[in-house]
Amino acid sequence: MGVILEVKNLTKKFGGLTAVNDFSFEIKRGEFIGLIGPNGAGKTTVFNLISGFEKPSSGRIRFNGIDITGMKPYKIVNLGIARTFQLVRSFKYLSLLDNITVSCLSKRGKEVSKKTGTDNYASSILASVGLIDKARIPPIILPHGDLRKLQIGKAVGTNPELLLLDEPFSGLSFEEQLGITDLIKKLHADGVTIFITGHVLRELMTLVPRVIAMHQGKFIADGPPVQVANNKIVLEAYLGRGVKIA
Amino acid sequence: MEKLAKRIIAIVIIAGLGVGGGLGAWFLFLAPGAGEYSWSSKDCPGAPSGISSDQIIKFGITGDVGEITGDGAWEGCYLAAKEINEAGGIKINDTTYYIGVTREDSDEANPNLVTSRGIAAAERLVYNKKVQFGIGGFRSEALLAYQEVFMDNEIIFINTGAATDVFCENVRSWYTRYKYFWRSMPINSSSLGEQIFNYLFRLIYVLNATYSGEIANVGIIYEDLTWTEDLVTGIEYYFGPYGPLPAYRNMLTANIPYDVTLTAADMLTHVNTLMAADCDIVIPIISAQGGLMLMQHYATLQPNFLVVGIDVQSQLDTFWTQTNGDCIYEIQMQSIHVTNKTPTTIPFWNAFRAEWGHDPLYTASGSYDALNFIVWAINETQSLQAYPTLTQKMETATKANILANPELFPSSVGGLGAYWPTTHDLVAGYPFGFTLFCQWQANATKVIMPSYNSVYIDSQLSNIGTLILPPWLITDWTT
Amino acid sequence: MIVDIMNMLFNGTLTGAVYALIAMGYSLVYGVGGIMNLSHGAYFMLTGYLLLWMLQTPFFIGLEWLTVVFALIIITVIGGLTFLLLVKPLQDSHVAVVIVTFGLAFLLEQVVLISPSGTEVWSIGQLRLFQGYTMVFGYPIVHQYVFLIVMSIVIVLLFALFINKSKLGKSIRAVSQDREAAGLMGINASRILLYTVMISALLAGLAAFLYLPGASLDGPSMGWGYLLNSFAVVILGGMGSLIGSVAGAFIVGYTISFTNVFVPYGPSWAHLVPIIIIIVILLIRPQGLFGKKELR
Numbered sequence A: 001m002g003v004i005l006e007v008k009n010l011t012k013k014f015g016g017l018t019a020v021n022d023f024s025f026e027i028k029r030g031e032f033i034g035l036i037g038p039n040g041a042g043k044t045t046v047f048n049l050i051s052g053f054e055k056p057s058s059g060r061i062r063f064n065g066i067d068i069t070g071m072k073p074y075k076i077v078n079l080g081i082a083r084t085f086q087l088v089r090s091f092k093y094l095s096l097l098d099n100i101t102v103s104c105l106s107k108r109g110k111e112v113s114k115k116t117g118t119d120n121y122a123s124s125i126l127a128s129v130g131l132i133d134k135a136r137i138p139p140i141i142l143p144h145g146d147l148r149k150l151q152i153g154k155a156v157g158t159n160p161e162l163l164l165l166d167e168p169f170s171g172l173s174f175e176e177q178l179g180i181t182d183l184i185k186k187l188h189a190d191g192v193t194i195f196i197t198g199h200v201l202r203e204l205m206t207l208v209p210r211v212i213a214m215h216q217g218k219f220i221a222d223g224p225p226v227q228v229a230n231n232k233i234v235l236e237a238y239l240g241r242g243v244k245i246a
Numbered sequence B: 001m002e003k004l005a006k007r008i009i010a011i012v013i014i015a016g017l018g019v020g021g022g023l024g025a026w027f028l029f030l031a032p033g034a035g036e037y038s039w040s041s042k043d044c045p046g047a048p049s050g051i052s053s054d055q056i057i058k059f060g061i062t063g064d065v066g067e068i069t070g071d072g073a074w075e076g077c078y079l080a081a082k083e084i085n086e087a088g089g090i091k092i093n094d095t096t097y098y099i100g101v102t103r104e105d106s107d108e109a110n111p112n113l114v115t116s117r118g119i120a121a122a123e124r125l126v127y128n129k130k131v132q133f134g135i136g137g138f139r140s141e142a143l144l145a146y147q148e149v150f151m152d153n154e155i156i157f158i159n160t161g162a163a164t165d166v167f168c169e170n171v172r173s174w175y176t177r178y179k180y181f182w183r184s185m186p187i188n189s190s191s192l193g194e195q196i197f198n199y200l201f202r203l204i205y206v207l208n209a210t211y212s213g214e215i216a217n218v219g220i221i222y223e224d225l226t227w228t229e230d231l232v233t234g235i236e237y238y239f240g241p242y243g244p245l246p247a248y249r250n251m252l253t254a255n256i257p258y259d260v261t262l263t264a265a266d267m268l269t270h271v272n273t274l275m276a277a278d279c280d281i282v283i284p285i286i287s288a289q290g291g292l293m294l295m296q297h298y299a300t301l302q303p304n305f306l307v308v309g310i311d312v313q314s315q316l317d318t319f320w321t322q323t324n325g326d327c328i329y330e331i332q333m334q335s336i337h338v339t340n341k342t343p344t345t346i347p348f349w350n351a352f353r354a355e356w357g358h359d360p361l362y363t364a365s366g367s368y369d370a371l372n373f374i375v376w377a378i379n380e381t382q383s384l385q386a387y388p389t390l391t392q393k394m395e396t397a398t399k400a401n402i403l404a405n406p407e408l409f410p411s412s413v414g415g416l417g418a419y420w421p422t423t424h425d426l427v428a429g430y431p432f433g434f435t436l437f438c439q440w441q442a443n444a445t446k447v448i449m450p451s452y453n454s455v456y457i458d459s460q461l462s463n464i465g466t467l468i469l470p471p472w473l474i475t476d477w478t479t
Numbered sequence C: 001m002i003v004d005i006m007n008m009l010f011n012g013t014l015t016g017a018v019y020a021l022i023a024m025g026y027s028l029v030y031g032v033g034g035i036m037n038l039s040h041g042a043y044f045m046l047t048g049y050l051l052l053w054m055l056q057t058p059f060f061i062g063l064e065w066l067t068v069v070f071a072l073i074i075i076t077v078i079g080g081l082t083f084l085l086l087v088k089p090l091q092d093s094h095v096a097v098v099i100v101t102f103g104l105a106f107l108l109e110q111v112v113l114i115s116p117s118g119t120e121v122w123s124i125g126q127l128r129l130f131q132g133y134t135m136v137f138g139y140p141i142v143h144q145y146v147f148l149i150v151m152s153i154v155i156v157l158l159f160a161l162f163i164n165k166s167k168l169g170k171s172i173r174a175v176s177q178d179r180e181a182a183g184l185m186g187i188n189a190s191r192i193l194l195y196t197v198m199i200s201a202l203l204a205g206l207a208a209f210l211y212l213p214g215a216s217l218d219g220p221s222m223g224w225g226y227l228l229n230s231f232a233v234v235i236l237g238g239m240g241s242l243i244g245s246v247a248g249a250f251i252v253g254y255t256i257s258f259t260n261v262f263v264p265y266g267p268s269w270a271h272l273v274p275i276i277i278i279i280v281i282l283l284i285r286p287q288g289l290f291g292k293k294e295l296r
């Protein structure tokens, strides 16, 4: 299996604060991989850098061998990287179906929607995230869990090869978490490479076969969850901040 | 969102003010003429090249550059200067002088008038260009402000565009300050009002004789500006409940002052109001775009009234193309047309058309007469002293003196140019300052109407035509 | 009396129809991109002069309708260039956008002013599609204006359909509601903004084509009045709200015509009505009648 994402010496400084510090890793096609670290570790910033929302201070990002460092977000999406936000973002006044439709109209989304028809494609995604019965209502009145699903649906509509999920479980009830877990697993089974963050280690432990740990912007460990969870520095990082690991 | 909207509005206002201020500064300091102006033969049309600044008698023209009124004032002066220079200039004590003309943009035709621009224009003429005489003016509100610059500097200024009475009243009431002010065009508002009433009085009489008393109501529609005030007061009086002629009392059934920024939809509303008021004659008192709108709606709606009044834009020959012929049947007042008001009127008309390619506006004939009037006084007195020499000479151009010895006074093109010595205002009334009533007729022709001897003696003028009523009006009045 | 009421209603509708077209595009651009495009009134003015200049060119004799096509294309392109050359490089700063579009409006005005036809008022009545009028309750209803009102309603409806149903319309709304999130959907927000400004210029151009042949070209500065009134319309209706712009346009239209017809000496100050509306709305309901920046 080839490398899908290659991050090298990535650094992001916000004034005096180095949010991401000389960070490097690789992801292979088809992997299901987690990024962990306590709050403020720099996970969201890493995602922002990959998806083009922030420009790195230094370092390189390659996707499928193409240098995407500093590219505009919409171009990166059209190359095949989709992401969701930790804080849910949606088009408040478009219907759920139209929310998905918009993403199905993206360059890669169109490749599918051309064959199946935009409406069919959008409906099928909405069905797969379990929101088809709410197709006509706008997201402004949805509960939090449904919004998460919608967000993932919108990301899926762009027909990504690599999906970045930023804290998809935070603030959700246990049932809601289960629903999302199933959804993510299904996507992975369909061949999408998944890169997922979480600040509570336990959430990811059973889900992913590999995690990367970071702390204060720095790379700490990389490996199977059990191994990483027992890493001394990881333990210190979490304990130091008073967070439960498992 | 609320904050954002407010912030944006603040920004718009700040930007507006900023840019406005910038423009103001540009007008004041950076526009052509900032700093000392050096006069040369390029300012003296028709003069030999290489003449020096002190051989030039310097005339400054104020007006709105790019608007027909201001351009008219410039074009008339330019032509007068060119004729004098081509004839060899003028001699004062054996030194030859040439006439120099220069202009500054007073922006006074702008519907959103900023009087400080007029003042700035006058100041550039007086302080940077050091003019010795001023000619121009159009919008009373603007001229009222910037005439002071000329008065302060004791420079003779002849107004050739603003009709408001007050200007020349100033000369009478405060002679020591305002004695430098003159008006060569048009006749003042009160006189205009009187002439239009005299004409309408006869016209209505004639029409009522022909159409068995169909003319019962009159409406006025006018720009809500200073220059129309005296005229409107006059018309309100003549056609109002206390008018001098009982038969014409209470004829005024519609009275519409409008803001000059009006749109065609607004004008449509007004035309309908005039129709609803059953007007048989509508008197426009308009200097700007309202005239075109009025005539456009007139052509479309074919209302049962005749348009007789002041429509400055309609004075130019180009109005026909501008309106696509919609101005047909409009009767409007103009100071000059192809007729022998004086022996020099038609030669001037032709020379002007040859020079500029269009008909002269009243500001053009007025500025032409104004420049010639001053040059006449300079020639006669061999002096450039504004007061007392020139002023006192000019004050001899009275009605009585001109009637007694016309050959001693300069010829003028807009009527015999006589001035009241106490007000420096143009004398009104045939054969001095009088207005011509002209009607647009088929094929872009503009025909001088008979005034039934109410304003001019019809038989004394050439090219008097006949009134043509719109067919729908004849239908209405005969059925 | 009935004639007066007809007069007020018809002219209010007419004025409203014109402002609906102009303000809708103005509001759209603000709603989608937060762009305060002060050259919007100049597009309206310039379209009129483009038509005039072409009509004055011998080439177009017998091809009068082609001038409309050309004028609309040119104004749309100018709208596009406004965005690409002026707005896009500066769009992070509201002030800069306001200043630069104000500058453009001023420039276009000066360009028209120095053109051979810039100093006079003009009719472009050759482009009137309908002549004459019909009396209704003793009031003459001018056919050309009926055409304008009908076309304006049709365009507003088509536009609403376009925004709500078409794919581009959905993308436009997406960008309006969350520009970053729209980027995540692979939408090139800059491209969408470009289209939006072009569409708004086209709408201004259409308004000019529908209205000016029955009205007149009042001089190069005429755009400012339309800009100010559109501004009043969108403030009233809510910045960025399309329904608001249409409703606001008719409210402003009827208020002006009411002032013109029923208020003694109203015509002297009817033009102040929009400014009064701006001030009152900002004081009592700054978000406008229909609120919300995002396109719903």
Ligand SMILES: Nc1ncnc2c1ncn2[C@@H]1O[C@H](COP(=O)(O)OP(=O)(O)O)[C@@H](O)[C@H]1O
Residues within 6 Å of the ligand: A014, A017, A019, A037, A038, A039, A040, A041, A042, A043, A044, A045, A046
């Ligand atoms: N735009 C920004 N400007 C300044 N500091 C930022 C910005 N974004 C993130 N940070 C800081 O960078 C650090 C990493 O943040 P983040 O990536 O959100 O962490 P995580 O997602 O792991 O909780 C934090 O200290 C945060 O305050």
Ligand SMILES: [Mg+2]
Residues within 6 Å of the ligand: A040, A043, A044, A045, A086, A167
């Ligand atoms: Mg985070």
